[in-house]
Amino acid sequence: DPNADSDGDGFTPAAGDCNDADANVNPGAIEVEVTEPDASGHIPAPADEDCDGAIDNVAPPCDDGLSLEDFDPANGARAIDLCAFASRDDRRWGVLSARYIRGDGSPAARSPAIGLFDGFGPNVRAQGGARLLALSTGRARLPDHPDACRSESCSSYGPGAAPPGFPQDNPDCPPSDFINDDIGLEVVLRAPQNATGYEFLFKFYTYEYPEWVCEDFNDQFVALATPAPPGSYNGNLSFDGEGRPVSVNIAFFDVCDGCPLGSSELVGTGFSPRRDGGTRWLKTRAPVRGGEEISLRFILFDTGDDRFDSTALIDGFRWIATGGTVSVETTPAVDPR
Template sequence: MKRSHLVLFGLAAVLGVAAAGSAGCQATGGRSVFDSDGGSGGEDSSGKGGSGATGQGGDGGSDSVGAFVGPGASGSGGGGAQCSNDQNVDDDGDGFSEAAGDCNDCDPNVSPGSIEVATNPDDPMATPADEDCDMVVDNVAPVSCDDNIALTDSNPENGARALDLCQFITPADKKWGVLSAQYVRANGSPATYTQHIGIQSNFGPNVNVQKGTRMLTLSSGYARLPNQPGACGGLSCSQIGAGTAPAGFPQDVPGCAGETDINDDVGLELKIRSPKNATGYKFKFKFYSMEFPEYVCTAFNDQFIALVSPAPQGSINGNISFDKNTNPVSVNIAYFDVCAYDPIYPQFTCPSGPGEMEGTGFGTWDEAGGTSWLQTQAPIKGGDEVTIRWAIWDTGDDAWDSTVLVDGFEWVANGGTVVVGTDPIEDPK
């Protein structure tokens, strides 16, 4: 379907803003926590702390070189779970025994398969711990793995690195990390690398990466800035053609009739295993579209999705990125606030102004707009494997392109409940 140039009024309504257990060894919030006091533990022959009198395990002992090894086993008086002195037994069921590197085999949130969690400096009850058993407490300094990735790099593993996922594993590994990476079409079929994919170090002078030094860029046009080789140089560019949308998409917005055909669809799909102590994950993104404001609430609204399998509770057909009114990421999302005010469209107040479009090509050949930096989060069970597909497409035709920046993937491993949701970032870089 081809669009005609429309002027729409009165669309402001479319953009509505949007267990504690018994005494003994247990874990909460990704840290090793014990719920009753026990006696101080001595050392056994392995350097493991001895058993306390009741409830909590004793204080950690030292190994042959004097390094702290970990708390002792639960005392029998508290009725809690017992931790064996057999270093080949996986006492806490996290997949690692002491012989395999588990430095606290009485806590399933502590093992080489966990991720380090920074101690909260504002919590006087917080105790520093070595969750990933690398013998260094609170070594959570960011690891950058995307410093030298070129704009035109076609390796999907480097697409994962641009998202700040730096650890790659095989199915036989017990640790967390990226199991596979591929560039795909929206329906998950393999995609050939094109200019619709890019690895950017900035997006104009006013938009920075949020972690590391690079960010993934996906576009229904060309993922290039106007001054870069291969830039589109206009409202619309296409190298891909007609595609097939995932089941349940494109997602309609209430009151806005949509199309079912998509074009120029491209995505990055990663299969990832989570850390043993993870309860969720989050990532940042920023969406731009040439369709704003003329084509708000029309059949042509390009969309960006983050499709997860298995689908977590709270997702929409597996998609976890949408606003509080369940509007998909398009020109209809509540957070579309980067634009230049136009009195012809007074319903769009553009609270963030046009500065984050400078040097991007958006707003150069016609009016355009974008979101501020947003963050999506979703729950996950520690040690589970999920497939996440970040994808974008043109809806209804192949004109008036859109682009999304994706960056700053992080695990949530500090306890509490994580629910699917997307919100603006208060203080982006």
């Protein structure tokens, strides 16, 4: 029966389901190119998961040609490799909306606190596609850009209102309850029908290292998911094994003079290789249900004062549709390049 949904995935053969015996194959699925062997040691046969008539036609990058100063939030989404867009009126997966926001979700005015880079200095490259998104509590610019800050502190937005539950207290450090220069990207997404999770990459830099470690004005980067998945902290997905938010106090802070990864990734960024620091590329994963609509807000804010700016790089968003259970976790990433 072409109008029967035998596999219960919400699509019938008449609606384009090309395999009504497999709920992971339908027009609302994402194409999966499997190159790794399964538990039995075999690489599964290629399949047309999205029923478009082509096998393993994984979508190409979509962020080539974007300019540094581009302030279209849809292009901010593209810069982190969210290339598919959908609408409330269709059943496709992808970005339903994108906005640049302040910490409380209100609209953010145009400013150089946002930048789309092909790399951050000579030693840090985009992790997927041609661009990455940079958010800064000062200016998301390199020293040779005309509107660069050229100092440790350049306020863009002034006092702000933090998301509920933030700034997150670090049990070992003095608390603070107000923020400044908060900036973020909010994307509302519909997950592919065959997705079980998603992941993204990020990297954090700050002028607060090493003088201001564990103070009440340590900047924080959060990745807030709504609905909040199990294992998140007030919806925040990105934190270390001790539950500490992304800041100068995170366990992964290992790019600096004398740190495990050295200071080469600070060269040419405006952050000093001799006295500032940051993290390596980190990967956050979180679960999702197939077809679920979620909101993700990537937000950076200065805690306690408006001095000693920080920058967060975000890139490499990817849906996970290869089966298995996905849990909220942040781990060191492997450079795909």
